[in-house]
Amino acid sequence: MSERQILKGCVALAEGAIAAGYRFYFGYPITPQNDIPEYLSARLPQVGGVFIQAESEVASINMLLGAAAAGARAMTSSSGPGISLMQEGLSYMAGSELPGLVVNITRIGPGLGGIAASQGDYRQATRGGGHGDYHLIVLAPNSVQEMYDLTIKAFYLADKYRNPAMILADAILGQMKEPIFLNPPPLVLPEKPWALTGARGKKAQLIKSLYLADGEMEQHNWHLYEKYRRLEREEVLVETDLQEKMDVLLVSFGSCSRMVQSALDLARSRGIRVGFLRPISLYPFPQQAVREVSREVGKVLVVEMNTGQMWDDVRLSLYPGCRARLLARPGGGIPAPGQILAEIENLVKAGDGIDESVHQA
């Protein structure tokens, strides 16, 4: 199935999950991600899968926990408010070292907010979100093709690290249609000797996150710590488009990075030397890449659809002494390429030196 098709982002994501061998979906309706459950409620029975419309997102995430503990590749999808309800379960999954995929097709918050696209859930996604010292593996597509490819990748990483993974997309990526190639990599499902399937011919096994004995939980946290450091060393995904002697480096992720790419073309056509860096894995964040490239360029413009969340990660990673600016729009509307271009031109004119100012798009 490698011919070109035109698909909606949500559908591409669902097909990616099926290509990754997943057969269990649990979810509760919420705009703007309803295309995923609606599509899967028809599609999963065709491939021998199970679709459950759960009574809440609290139930969804715990069904996912159970299916994962039984060794299956399973997924749930939601948006802002629903993802908030899942945080307890995600913390338990991280603590119990259970893989699974959670898709957040974000909308603007806080609260009930609105249904327009926003990148305001970056912090919740990358910092853990629930209680305790853990991370999700977070991948951020910026095209319909990546909605497919990164979903497959997310299942693979979740299993490899026995940790829940999240696809962080938004209403734009979920709804837009683009040409896409469905080229699934060969399906290799990993052995899961830890999964619970009954103590037949083997010792009874246990999956838990409760460790009460003296020092046990501390040790467990250090074990998780090692896992996250390994992720940071080995699994960073980043796209770069660099030039010689750049004037400005643009950093952006997800749907917003598409506007930034348009602005980049405009800037280059005017002779401005612009580089582009797009974190694809938001956790692990491409710290090293940002550090190295910012050292070369000296001036960095971050563009995101929130009031400055990835901004924190960029500032933690910058080469000391860089001039960095944030062009922010909280979502609900999109920073226009013209605005981004104006900001690039501004930054080119500015002198060197530290500047961490925030500009509203």
Next chain:
Amino acid sequence: MALTKVFTRPDSLRDINFHFCPGCHHGTAHRLICEAIDYYGIRERTIGIPGVGCGVFLYNYFDLDVCEAPHGRAPAVATGFKRVLPQNIIFTYQGDGDLGSIGMSEVIHTANRGENITVFFINNSVYGMTGGQMAPTTLLGQRTTTTPYGRDFRTEGYPIRMAEMLAPLEGVAFAARVSLHTPTQVKKARKAVLRALDIQIKNMGFSFVEFLCACPTNWGLSPRQCIEKIDGEMLQSFPLGTYKNRQDS
């Protein structure tokens, strides 16, 4: 003369001393469930999912696969398991705070879907593990650490009757309330546990057994006084009986 062993631990129950307080009925419930698992020979395909409460340490005692669930969410976790492993026997083991309060939504919807799992429900009318606070099953007038003047229906509502509440749902094939306070009642309870698992083995739908249990520590009573309390007040609020028993087809 050779001696015959007439009473022993069920194979599914590990030879470890319970951590439960003296006079607590969690241990009796554990034993009955393990006996039934042995009776059907299903230990190797059974997965237990304890809720959060004094029963959470079930995994120390039951010699079978066990998965912990967040407080109240065991029926949702069980649903995930059962859909992946329909041939396995999946049960949850939940307290009254776990199931009747924070996890009310999960248990009702799991029951209503007719999920083919078994829920064992320990009704001891308090939150045992956290120090004896009011549970949704706390009796009217009962003093707990958060109802120091006794539960008052005007401010705290009434004790919830889970077996009666779940029984009318179409997805429920079996719902019973039993007690563990006398040998006769334990025998009846054993039958209910057997039937609940039988229902699951036969794929007949959701099965539910509520056990009335003592929590001497948080009731502030001796084990003997606890038995009197169950026999009197508790049975009045929580009548024993089989509220649903779908016939084999």
